[in-house]
Amino acid sequence: MSNTDLSILNEVYDIIYDRKSNPIEGSYVCSLLNHRKGINKILEKVGEEAIETILAVKEKEKDQIVCESSDLIFHMLVMFAALDISLEDIAQEMRKRRK
Ligand SMILES: N=c1c2ncn([C@@H]3O[C@H](COP(=O)(O)OP(=O)(O)OP(=O)(O)O)[C@@H](O)[C@H]3O)c2ncn1[C@@H]1O[C@H](COP(=O)(O)O)[C@@H](O)[C@H]1O
Numbered sequence: 001m002s003n004t005d006l007s008i009l010n011e012v013y014d015i016i017y018d019r020k021s022n023p024i025e026g027s028y029v030c031s032l033l034n035h036r037k038g039i040n041k042i043l044e045k046v047g048e049e050a051i052e053t054i055l056a057v058k059e060k061e062k063d064q065i066v067c068e069s070s071d072l073i074f075h076m077l078v079m080f081a082a083l084d085i086s087l088e089d090i091a092q093e094m095r096k097r098r099k
Pocket residue numbers: 012015016019024026027028029030070071074
């Protein structure tokens with residue numbers, strides 16, 4: 001369990017980050033990064049997915065919790081990329097807190 005390979009997070013983050021400089025027609029990530037509402041659209045999605053995750057937990061539906069949590073994490077990755085925050089920034093902060 002503790003040795004779970006989380007490289008998919010890096011892979012998806014790299015794809016998202018690449019969309020900033022190499023926009024692709026029909027890309028959902030580009031539609032968020034270039035939205036007329038700016039960062040507010042991404043924040044709306046993060047808030048929406050956080051609420052959907054909470055509701056799934058309340059329903060005690062494991063598959064739904066995993067699905068909504070994946071949506072939440074994905075939208076957080078988009079938020080980090082939009083703000084030029086790397087996963088290394090997050091990892092460093094987590095390492096500092098480790099007891
Ligand atoms: N991991 C994801 C991922 N998870 C969820 N989603 C999208 O996030 C959206 C979830 O929002 P909702 O459930 O609210 O669905 P919605 O009603 O369509 O959304 P809105 O109209 O409210 O914006 C859906 O459109 C999903 O398709 C994702 N879209 C993309 N990725 C990854 O991002 C990469 C780049 O995607 P594109 O930029 O689209 O090529 C892909 O290769 C994937 O690896």
